[in-house]
Structures are given as C-alpha cells and as structure tokens.
Amino acid sequence: MAYSQESNRVNYSQLGLSFVIPNQWQGSEVGDAVLLQSPTIPGVILISTHNQTLAQLKAQANQTINDNQGTYLQPMGSIESLNSHTIARTYQGTLEGNPAQSYIITLENPTGGIGVTILVAAQPEQFSEEIKKAGIALAASFEFTKVDRSSELAEWKAWLSGWRLTYMHSYNSSGSADVGIYGGISAQRIIDLCPQGNFNFSGKSTVIMDGMAPNSGNSNGNGIWEIVLGADATPHLRLTFSNGEVREYKLEFREEKLFLNGERYFRTNDGDNDPRCF
Structure with missing residues (x-):
C-alpha cells in the first residue's frame, strides 16, 4: 500500500486504482482487503476487489448475502445509482454472527480491470448517516488507471x-x-x-x-x-x-x-x- 500522508491518497499501482481515506478514519491491510476504522465513529468500512460487470453487480445486489459462517444480510429498499459505474444498497442481518446494518457500495472499473466493493457496517443501533457519508465519499474518491496485464x-x-x-x-x-x-x-x-x-x-x-x-x-x-x-x-x-x-x-x-x-x-x-x- 503506497500511502501519502499529505493527501491521504492510497495508491495500488499494480491494480490500477487509488482512493482517499476520509478524515477521522485510519486504514490497514487485512488479508486481501483494506479495513478502515475511526476512533470517533462506530462501525467499520472494508474495501475489497471484484471482477464483475455492472450488470452482474446489479443482479447480485438483489440477492441475500449468506456465507454459511455467520454472515446473513438481506437487501432492504431499492438499489441506488451513485453514478454511471457505481451502485449501492442497504442490507440488514448479521455480519460474522453479530447483528449489523450494512451499506454496500460496488464500483465497476470503467477501464475493464478490477472493480471495488465497499462494505460500510455497524451495529443496527449505531449505524449513522455519518458512517454512510464516509463510505460514499470514499467511493467518490476512487480513480482507476488501465493496467495492461x-x-x-x-x-x-x-x-x-x-x-x-x-x-x-x-x-x-x-x-x-x-x-x-x-x-x-x-x-x-x-x-x-x-x-x-x-x-x-x-x-x-x-x-x-x-x-x-x-x-x-x-x-x-x-x-x-x-x-x-x-x-x-x-x-x-x-x-x-x-x-x-x-x-x-x-x-x-x-x-x-x-x-x-x-x-x-x-x-x-x-x-x-x-x-x-x-
């Protein structure tokens, strides 16, 4: 993770993507994902990658997320279109066995490369507009560069x-x-x-x-x-x-x-x- 303290922009050149960590949030790598946490805002934001098209992402957004290991999230409301390459939806259920409300944002890579999934989650009584706005700001900060592999x-x-x-x-x-x-x-x-x-x-x-x-x-x-x-x-x-x-x-x-x-x-x-x- 190439990290610039001055701009909070994180650059993954091999993946052809970069993003800005929102204010009041700190990032760390956890396996193949990036975990963001805040000392003042309850909840977590998890960034991971995918290789799906926008059409596939929309189809998946209508499905219940169930990994048979404690995560069971049901879609609520309707799919939101944040821009031409980004959709989002609210989910409710359990995350790793704990009650959770989630806001999942998925970005298609406009260059045809690896896309991004942003999971915004907190306990239902702690989920706030503040953490949701942080996730949306994070999604808006993503920049994609075509990488020829x-x-x-x-x-x-x-x-x-x-x-x-x-x-x-x-x-x-x-x-x-x-x-x-x-x-x-x-x-x-x-x-x-x-x-x-x-x-x-x-x-x-x-x-x-x-x-x-x-x-x-x-x-x-x-x-x-x-x-x-x-x-x-x-x-x-x-x-x-x-x-x-x-x-x-x-x-x-x-x-x-x-x-x-x-x-x-x-x-x-x-x-x-x-x-x-x-």
Missing part, C-alpha cells in the same frame, strides 16, 4: 497449454495400538489443458475409517479453459464446464513448484502423463 496472462497460458496438471494427496493413520482404530484418505485430481482451448477434468477420492469398506467418489468433466485476472488481481485458471459450472484456481509458481489455490500440482506432458486431448 495481457503479457503476464499470455505467458501463463503458453506455459500451461498442452500440459497435464495433477494433484495427489494421501494420509494414513494406524491409530491406537490398544483399540486398533485406523483410517486414511487419498485424493487425486487431473486437469488436462489442451492447446485448442478445451480441457478434461477427472478426480477421485477414497476414505477408509476403522476397517470399513472404502467410501469412494469420482468426478469427470470437460469444457473450456482460460487464464484470467482474478478478483484478487492475480492470474487465475478458469475452467468453464460444459454444464455451466465455473471453477477458478489462483496460480502461483514458487520454489520451482506450481500451486493452484495453494495446493501443489505436478505439470507433465510425457508418456502416461500426457494430457488427454482430441
């Missing part, structure tokens, strides 16, 4: 095209010598990325507990693959299955190893480990 995405595509990606995991426990309890799990996923732009996916898992018959599961699929910029502004492998399902994997290459969503994958294209392409 096409060469980076093309490099990933060329490096993965025509290769098989394989994930393997196994764990076995002998258990206690007294009671003889044991178990194990094994899993394998194979993604064949064909040069024509199609892919083949196969996966299987087996779970064994205390000598019981193995519980196995298998999945297969095919569709189209591409390299895109994820909501966290890093390259992602996107698999669009023929049934409409979409999966995204964050791509990383560190210590000479390939990782998808933090899991180690082997990259092969020889002999029995050739990708299955037709």
Whole structure:
C-alpha cells in the first residue's frame, strides 16, 4: 500500500486504482482487503476487489448475502445509482454472527480491470448517516488507471497449454495400538489443458475409517479453459464446464513448484502423463 500522508491518497499501482481515506478514519491491510476504522465513529468500512460487470453487480445486489459462517444480510429498499459505474444498497442481518446494518457500495472499473466493493457496517443501533457519508465519499474518491496485464496472462497460458496438471494427496493413520482404530484418505485430481482451448477434468477420492469398506467418489468433466485476472488481481485458471459450472484456481509458481489455490500440482506432458486431448 503506497500511502501519502499529505493527501491521504492510497495508491495500488499494480491494480490500477487509488482512493482517499476520509478524515477521522485510519486504514490497514487485512488479508486481501483494506479495513478502515475511526476512533470517533462506530462501525467499520472494508474495501475489497471484484471482477464483475455492472450488470452482474446489479443482479447480485438483489440477492441475500449468506456465507454459511455467520454472515446473513438481506437487501432492504431499492438499489441506488451513485453514478454511471457505481451502485449501492442497504442490507440488514448479521455480519460474522453479530447483528449489523450494512451499506454496500460496488464500483465497476470503467477501464475493464478490477472493480471495488465497499462494505460500510455497524451495529443496527449505531449505524449513522455519518458512517454512510464516509463510505460514499470514499467511493467518490476512487480513480482507476488501465493496467495492461495481457503479457503476464499470455505467458501463463503458453506455459500451461498442452500440459497435464495433477494433484495427489494421501494420509494414513494406524491409530491406537490398544483399540486398533485406523483410517486414511487419498485424493487425486487431473486437469488436462489442451492447446485448442478445451480441457478434461477427472478426480477421485477414497476414505477408509476403522476397517470399513472404502467410501469412494469420482468426478469427470470437460469444457473450456482460460487464464484470467482474478478478483484478487492475480492470474487465475478458469475452467468453464460444459454444464455451466465455473471453477477458478489462483496460480502461483514458487520454489520451482506450481500451486493452484495453494495446493501443489505436478505439470507433465510425457508418456502416461500426457494430457488427454482430441
């Protein structure tokens, strides 16, 4: 986070965006987001990124937000249009298990890059016009600059095209010598990325507990693959299955190893480990 004390403007050059922290608010990075807090105004403001279009944002704004982990926010009133690229809506419910009123502002990036979501939240009895105005002022301060990441995405595509990606995991426990309890799990996923732009996916898992018959599961699929910029502004492998399902994997290459969503994958294209392409 490049931060200018004089102007309160924060610049994320890699994402092509910058914003001004409102007066009486202080910012800190929390994971892939920026958290703003004020010593005098109850509540929080959380800034995160997305890769949705305005049409997709409007459709999502009509839906209940439920992460099955304590956040359940229902939309209230109607969608507000703050400008040609920004919408907002009020929500009420719980946030991480706590009662909350929220005002969520979403900005489409007019340059076609990563957009922004601003979550303004406080306990229902503490939600004020003051915190709402701070969120609106923050949204109005955003400036977007077009960032060309096409060469980076093309490099990933060329490096993965025509290769098989394989994930393997196994764990076995002998258990206690007294009671003889044991178990194990094994899993394998194979993604064949064909040069024509199609892919083949196969996966299987087996779970064994205390000598019981193995519980196995298998999945297969095919569709189209591409390299895109994820909501966290890093390259992602996107698999669009023929049934409409979409999966995204964050791509990383560190210590000479390939990782998808933090899991180690082997990259092969020889002999029995050739990708299955037709």
